[in-house]
Amino acid sequence: MKKNRIVEILILLTIAAVAAFVSYKIYYNTYVKPNLYTIRFHDIDSIIKGSPVRLMGIIVGHVRNLTRENDIILCEIVVTKPNTKIPDGAVARVEYNGLGGSKSIEISPPKTNDSDIKGIVATDALRISDFMDVFQDVREVLVCIKEFVNGLSPKATVDTLRAISEAPDFTIDANKTLDEMTAKQKENTVKIRHFGKFQKEMEKIIDKMSPKNNRAK
DSSP, X not given: OHHHHXXXXXXXXXXXXXXXXXXXXXXXXXXXXXXXXXEEESOOTTOOTTOEEEETTEEEEEEEEEEXXXXXXXXXXXXXXXXXXXXXXXXXXXXXXXTXXXXXXXXXXXXXXXXXXXXXXXXXXXXXXHHHHHHHHHHHHHXXXXXXXXXXXXXXXXXXXXXHHHSOOHHHHHHHHHHHHHHHHHHHHHHHXXXXXXXXXXXXXXXXXXXXXXXXX
């Protein structure tokens, strides 16, 4: 009887385990899997499992899992808010929220109508070092502007104007050359006209001296 009792308990436990597994699979395929999204980040910036996921500022889910694939972080999120679907081409980024510096994944609507884009597109997280690089570039530009303004002293301006006024006028020679070319062109045109008249006169003389004209006379 003792052995039979143990067998019955094992059978009941097996049935319960199978029922639980089947129930989970049904629940997973019906409610979880359709609401799973995978985002490929290059830098997850301290996002952890359970970090909130926001769609246009509204919490719609959380981070379910994080895995690493070469130099890519695969961030799996699940949307738990009912009747919420994230469209293809939506943009995801890491943002700070609150005074405590907690981080979440912020998702914004697609910025393109390209139908070839599938899934959620990730943008790299901005770090303080990125802002420092930008400030450094701005600082270098301001230094260049300051040096340029400092160079515009009254003395430097006067010297520049004086150098321009004392520079040789190249337009004089250019105008002279153009005038000579125009005069040559006019002269050649006159010669061509005279040559045309001479040619016509020669043709008249040749016509008069030809045998046909003599017979006709």
